[in-house]
Each structure stands twice: as structure tokens, then as C-alpha cells.
Amino acid sequence: MDSFQEPIHYQNPQLCIKVWKFTHSGNEHFGYQPWHYHKEIEFILVLEGVHEMHTPTAAYKLHPGDVMVIGSSQLHKSRVHPGKHVTYIVLHVDLEPYFDPAMMHYTRHFMEIMNPLDDLNYLFSKYPHVQEEVGAILLHIHEEVMHKKKGYEIAVSMHIKHLLLVLLRNDDLLLLSAHEYVDADFLRPVMAYVENNLGEKIEMAEVSRLAGMSYVYFSKYFKKKMGLSFTEFVNRKRILKAKRMLVTDNKSITSIAAAVGMENMAHFYELFKRFNHCTPKQFKENMKVKERK
Template identity: 25%
Template structure:
């Protein structure tokens, strides 16, 4: 990664900024910054990294990340291919953590907001009706000026604070221990795995990227990713499998091989370990939800 891993998104004169982002693919650089971030995906799909959490994302994805939690929305590989017709679109709000100051959050009226800030320390993904409610409010924030913009931001935070439709993302014990040169190295690893996870990945090939022995690489990777390299690769593969299971174009056996697993039994075991249900149960749950909505 050529840019530093610590990014400053707003100036000292701003309370928050709103961005309507349209590009061929989402920013592929793994980074963190001192502001809260609200991200809503309007168009595009890929893999989302929040702290040590790895999950697929698609249209309608709504996430709140806290200050200094590393994150990355990486578009699928077809978005990076030459002459493709794909594009992405997202709305993002960055707001200063001073808006959520402890003296303010101690007030009775801000109890729900205080809980939101506490939960946001691990990153939060929202589901159900909440993303659509937030999206409608975000659509109308750009024309607002001055204090009216702050009011709209507070309305968005109120929806998120009162929602029970959310999951926490990174692990309770996750800590950001990265330095600038770590971001460069981890970016190399992430990029390599995302390009090769459908085939066999040799630990020696990845460690060579960082000019390390395999033993040194394993020791280096685990505290920074909060998991072993094998677990990390399996999470990438299972994330891709979840997307394929919902597309309903392949059977489970085909999907296991498409995602880089040599045996169906290993795929089933890893899927259940990561998703907490079998591939068949996951697919059936989605189909039941889809049927109930139609």
C-alpha cells in the first residue's frame, strides 16, 4: 500500500463530512482514521474487513466503525479487470469523536447514544429496516447547511441508537496494534489471498512476499490479524461461499471446490466453524427469508 495507514478525513474546522462516492471499485487500501464512519453501500459487492472480522458485503450494507479501527471494503476481482463495465457507489459520513464526548453521553437524554458508542467500538453492521431508514436520511443530508446538517446527523444516529437490528463485528479482545509498515505488509498479504484463495495457497509463497521464514511470518501475522493465517484464508473462502450459496447457481459440492476446498467434508466443517451453521442450513435460512418477503 503506497499511502499511510493512518488517514485524516476531516479538518479541525469541521464536525463531520458527507461523501457520495462513485468509482470503478472501492478503495482497496486497508486503513484507519480518528473519526467515526457510517458507510452505506448503494452499488457493489466484495469482502469487508473490520478489525479481525471478514464478511461479504453487497448493496444495502450499512456499517458503523469507530475511531482507529482498521477497515477495508474490497471489491470482488472482476471490478479490477480491464475494460469491465462494473462500478461502485456508496454514501459515507465521517464525524468527529468529540461530538460523542463523555460529559455529553453521561446525560440521561443520551443514554441510547452512549450504548451506540460503546457497541461501535467493535464495529456494527445493521440489517432489517434500519439500513433503508438511514439511507433515506443520508440522501437528504447533502443540501443541508450549518446546524441543519448536525440535526440530520443526529437523526441518523438516533435511528442507529434505537435499532435492535445489528451485529457486532470485531472480536471483544481485538486491539489495533499496527504501525505504518505493518499496513504495507498486511496489504500485500490481503491482496495475495484475495487473488489466490480459490486455489491452494502455500505458506512459503506468502511468507516470501514479506521476506520472512514461514515460522516468522506465522508469528508476525497472528497478533495483527487476531487469528492464524489458515483461519484467515478459510474466512475469505467461506465468505465467498456465502455469496455463492445465495446466488443459487451451484450446488454445495461445486461451491466447495470453487472456493478452494479440496474436500466437501472440510468445507462443511470450516463453514460450520465460522458461520455456526451448515451450508445447507445457511442456504435454507436465506430461501425461507426470501420466500417470506415475496
């Protein structure tokens, strides 16, 4: 399977976003993109035509005015139909710089600790007014970045916050419910250390040192603030990386398990099945079937 990690080149590094309008006539190329992923959250707004998007668990046919969101580092691909015209806006944004003190009660959910933001796509099909409001925000962000009027950085920041607020206030499934307040100075070095060391043995003693806490206090603090133990958080990150590698790397399952720091294959299989409701082999085969469709 062709796949890759897509580099996102920000138009403004301070804003950590890229927003662009794409137009396909259907004549220059057609078919599926390879599976790909990126750290940034992706929002899509279709302006003309029909745009087809796929994730490992769902397929979307987006018509004019339709919006969808793809979570951080989630595999996805699009399809361009031959002879079909389509125009759409794509916003890539790293949310981390927007986690200021006003956001910290909600950081756990926007960081996708438990579930990818893909789960919020129910909002756009259930509530047309949410889709319309988010679509308008995406248009405003695109206009501000394209024209770069004085103060556009402030405007874009406000629109990003508005976008998150719309999702938060309309989420009646409470996927984005408030949790414990989390200090960003505590969170950022811990998250970065875990992300950069998933292939290694992660010692909580080292992480607690980075957080400036004792081992015991860190363990209790993390679980209280994040809603899950530090060990479970690391395991979820390892399995998410393993899922991407099953698609992006032509390696054996044993090699992939080792690459995400899990030498015990029985434990790896148990965790993978718990989080994905299938074995690694079944996941890989399912992705191959999706690739052929």
C-alpha cells in the first residue's frame, strides 16, 4: 500500500496553519490518493462538486456546503472522480499553540487523548446549523490568510477559537466535556517526550522528573488531570503509531511491535484488539481491501 506522512508547510509559522483552496477538473488525474497522515487537524469544506474522503473506519461523500474533520495523525485519503469538477477548502492546524489558559479545561479532549476528533463528524450530519457555521469560519480563515490585511493574525486566531467553541457547545454526546484544568507547562514537555520516545522504554521516573514532580505525585496527578493512567496513555499512543505503520511500512507485525516499544507480542495483540476491535493482521487485511475498492 502506498502511504506517507504528509509534510504541512505553514503559511504563517506563528499561527501553525495552512489553508488552501483546491480545484480538480477530473481530467488531470483521478483515483485515490495514497493513505497519508499529519500531526495537524484537518478541516474540509466543499464548495463545488462531490469530494470523497476515506478513513480506516468510514467513507464520506461531501457535497457543496459539507464539512468534515480529520484528527491528528489519523490515516485518510481522498478520491477524485474522472471528469468530475470539485472545489474545496482545506485547513490544516496544529491546535497546541491555541491551548491558552482559557482552553485548558478542554485540552484533554482536543488533544485526542481518548478519541480522535473524527468522532465529531456526527455534528455536521446531525446539525445543519453547525455545518453552516463551521463552513463560514473556514471561509473567513481562508480569506484572512489570502489577503493578509493588517491584524489578520489576530483575526485567524479568533476564528480558530470560534471554531473550537462551536464544536464544544454543540457536542451533545459530550465527547468534548470539561475535565480537570491542566497546566500547559506540565503538559507540553510530557507529551513531547512520549511522542519522541515511543520506540523506546519510557520510564515514568524520567517523565516525572521532566514534570518536576515525584514519581508517586506525577502518577496521581496525571490520572486525575487526563482521565487515564500514564501507562494507558502511552499504550494508546503506541497502538496508534502501530496502526499507521501497518499501512505505511512494509514490515512484519513483530517488527512493528518492536518499533513502538512493545516486545511482548501477546501484550501487543491484546492492546491492539482492545483499542481497535480487531487483530493487527485483520486491520492490515482490511486496509488492503479498502485500497482495492
